Amino acid sequence: MSxxxxxxRLQPYVSVLLVLLLIGAPLWLVVVTxxxxxxxxxxxxxxxxxxxxLVDNVRQVWVDxxxxxxxxxxxxxxxxxVLLVLLLGSMAAWVLARRTSKLMAVLYAVGISGIILPPxxxxxxxxxxxxxxxxxxxxxxxxxxxxxxxxxxxxxxxxVRTIPESLEEAAQIDGxxxxxxxxxxxxxxxxxxxxxxxxxxxxxxxxxxxxxxxVVGGRLDTLPLNLFRVASAGLYLNNWHLIFAYVIxxxxxxxxxxxxxQRKIISxxxxxxxx
Amino acid sequence: xxxxxxxxxxxxxxxxPGPAPRTIRRRTHPxxxxxxxxxxxxxxxxxxxxxxFVYAFTDWSGFKSAINxxxxxxxxxxxxDGTLFRSLRITLLYAVLVAVFQNVFGFGLAVLxxxxxxxxxxxxxxxxxxxxxxxxxxxxxxxxMLKPSGWLADTTWTLLxxxxxxxxxxxxxxxxxxxxGLKTVPxxxxxxxxxxxxxxxxxxxTIRAPLLAPAVTFTVATALLGSMxxxxxxxxTTGGGPARTTEILNIFIYRTFGQGLxxxxxxxxxxxxxxxxxxxxxxxxxxxxxxxxx
Numbered sequence: 240m241s242x243x244x245x246x247x248r249l250q251p252y253v254s255v256l257l258v259l260l261l262i263g264a265p266l267w268l269v270v271v272t273x274x275x276x277x278x279x280x281x282x283x284x285x286x287x288x289x290x291x292x293l294v295d296n297v298r299q300v301w302v303d304x305x306x307x308x309x310x311x312x313x314x315x316x317x318x319x320x321v322l323l324v325l326l327l328g329s330m331a332a333w334v335l336a337r338r339t340s341k342l343m344a345v346l347y348a349v350g351i352s353g354i355i356l357p358p359x360x361x362x363x364x365x366x367x368x369x370x371x372x373x374x375x376x377x378x379x380x381x382x383x384x385x386x387x388x389x390x391x392x393x394x395x396x397x398x399v400r401t402i403p404e405s406l407e408e409a410a411q412i413d414g415x416x417x418x419x420x421x422x423x424x425x426x427x428x429x430x431x432x433x434x435x436x437x438x439x440x441x442x443x444x445x446x447x448x449x450x451x452x453x454v455v456g457g458r459l460d461t462l463p464l465n466l467f468r469v470a471s472a473g474l475y476l477n478n479w480h481l482i483f484a485y486v487i488x489x490x491x492x493x494x495x496x497x498x499x500x501q502r503k504i505i506s507x508x509x510x511x512x513x514x
Numbered sequence: 515x516x517x518x519x520x521x522x523x524x525x526x527x528x529x530x531p532g533p534a535p536r537t538i539r540r541r542t543h544p545x546x547x548x549x550x551x552x553x554x555x556x557x558x559x560x561x562x563x564x565x566x567f568v569y570a571f572t573d574w575s576g577f578k579s580a581i582n583x584x585x586x587x588x589x590x591x592x593x594x595d596g597t598l599f600r601s602l603r604i605t606l607l608y609a610v611l612v613a614v615f616q617n618v619f620g621f622g623l624a625v626l627x628x629x630x631x632x633x634x635x636x637x638x639x640x641x642x643x644x645x646x647x648x649x650x651x652x653x654x655x656x657x658x659m660l661k662p663s664g665w666l667a668d669t670t671w672t673l674l675x676x677x678x679x680x681x682x683x684x685x686x687x688x689x690x691x692x693x694x695g696l697k698t699v700p701x702x703x704x705x706x707x708x709x710x711x712x713x714x715x716x717x718x719x720t721i722r723a724p725l726l727a728p729a730v731t732f733t734v735a736t737a738l739l740g741s742m743x744x745x746x747x748x749x750x751t752t753g754g755g756p757a758r759t760t761e762i763l764n765i766f767i768y769r770t771f772g773q774g775l776x777x778x779x780x781x782x783x784x785x786x787x788x789x790x791x792x793x794x795x796x797x798x799x800x801x802x803x804x805x806x807x808x
Contacts, residue, residue, distance in 0.1 A: 251631070262644070359780075388551050449768070467750075
């Protein structure tokens with residue numbers, strides 16, 4: 240049905256119209272509102288600002304909301320989380336994929352159950368308190384690791400199974416131990432799937448506000464936590480121009496990452512889903 | 515019998531087909547590679563989950579330091595004032611609505627943008643933008659857009675509106691997965707069907723749609739079970755209102771935790787865990803079985 244002559248002619252117009260309507264309109268609202276003065280932005284609408292205040296608004300958010308501290312907090316958590324989740328996850332996934340036994344099947348099932356099962360957000364706070372990690376970056380990183388290791392194990396195990404084992408065997412015959420084989424042979428081969436996992440985990444952790452609220456809320460600021468706090472505390476109540484200036488600022492790093500690695504993201508996300 | 519003195523060391527000269535013997539595995543793929551990941555998983559994921567099963571039966575709160583067992587008091591209290599079943603009903607309804615909308619939109623977009631033209635490639639990129647945006651930002655965006663219309667203040671229809679927003683954010687992901695699924699159907703199969711006289715409509719629904727089953731399994735299961743664990747979009751659009759008609763479980767947990775009512779929050783956290791765990795098995799099983807039948 241997708242190659243009827245009329246449809247072939249109409250399809251591009253329908254696509255463009257849908258993009259404008261479904262994506263263009265909301266994004267337009269964000270940009271124009273972020274460019275308005277307070278008075279103009281009280282009731283957000285699609286009209287252009289009479290004068291652009293985007294830079295002023297961004298500057299005001301930057302100073303008033305202490306964005307630099309929140310940005311640092313976000314980086315402090317996202318970078319170690321991503322590095323560790325990839326390293327620990329792929330180490331485990333390699334062995335899970337290569338060894339076959341009942342025990343391994345059970346361990347694998349436990350390892351990936353976190354993809355679906357919701358983490359216990361309340362009691363994890365109690366646990367962190369007992370460990371002396373409450374409200375710290377280390378505690379937050381550990382919680383994210385516990386949540387997202389499942390995703391990495393799932394993606395990487397599936398990928399390792401598609402790599403022929405003979406590549407490892409050649410090195411083993413030459414006398415390389417497991418550490419060396421993993422570091423020099425396996426890790427480089429995993430690059431495509433690790434790229435995907437990096438993007439996914441960055442996306443989740445960079446944008447997370449729910450888990451961060453429980454673990455570091457009020458102690459350590461991250462960008463979404465900061466946005467959430469200022470937007471709900473009344474400081475920005477109905478100050479849509481500042482909220483949207485914030486949204487633009489916060490989304491930029493991810494948009495840049497996406498623009499650079501777009502093809503990898505798309506092939507990676509879909510690779511795991513449709514075998 | 516003379517003992518054979520020189521047994522050659524067990525070196526694998528040529529790689530044998532099939533899985534290698536266990537002894538070799540133990541050396542080449544040692545178990546301790548699992549240790550760091552599983553230590554973190556057990557301490558920071560499994561242990562708090564087990565804590566849920568303990569602290570849901572106590573009077574743990576922010577107002578006193580002692581924690582005493584109280585049996586099923588938390589459950590009976592939450593059940594008797596209607597909170598438990600209302601939250602469960604709202605969460606389930608929300609999840610089902612999100613799963614339906616997200617998949618219908620994603621499937622529609624995939625079929626629409628299937629051909630590899632320049633326009634379609636750009637359009638696909640645009641539909642991925644909401645996936646990248648923070649859910650909180652999406653929530654604020656729609657609050658700004660819809661508040662004047664009153665759509666976020668209706669006790670009956672607001673849940674539907676919020677689930678549409680949730681589906682809007684994630685439809686690009688479903689689209690990608692359906693696109694990848696559509697690509698797995700070989701052209702010559704469609705060609706053969708056409709030669710045999712099948713109409714386009716029939717060929718699509720009898721040949722291509724069934725081959726999408728793995729994609730359907732994945733996106734329905736993740737959308738359904740993922741949105742039960744939702745928070746950001748609901749919090750940023752309605753905060754659970756009006757009159758708590760959009761208060762899904764995580765909103766309740768967030769609110770009661772903020773009030774220092776830790777035992778109530780833990781109880782609901784346990785309820786959410788059990789709900790997702792109980793639904794995960796039948797959902798995945800049913801969808802898998804459909805895959806085999808089709």
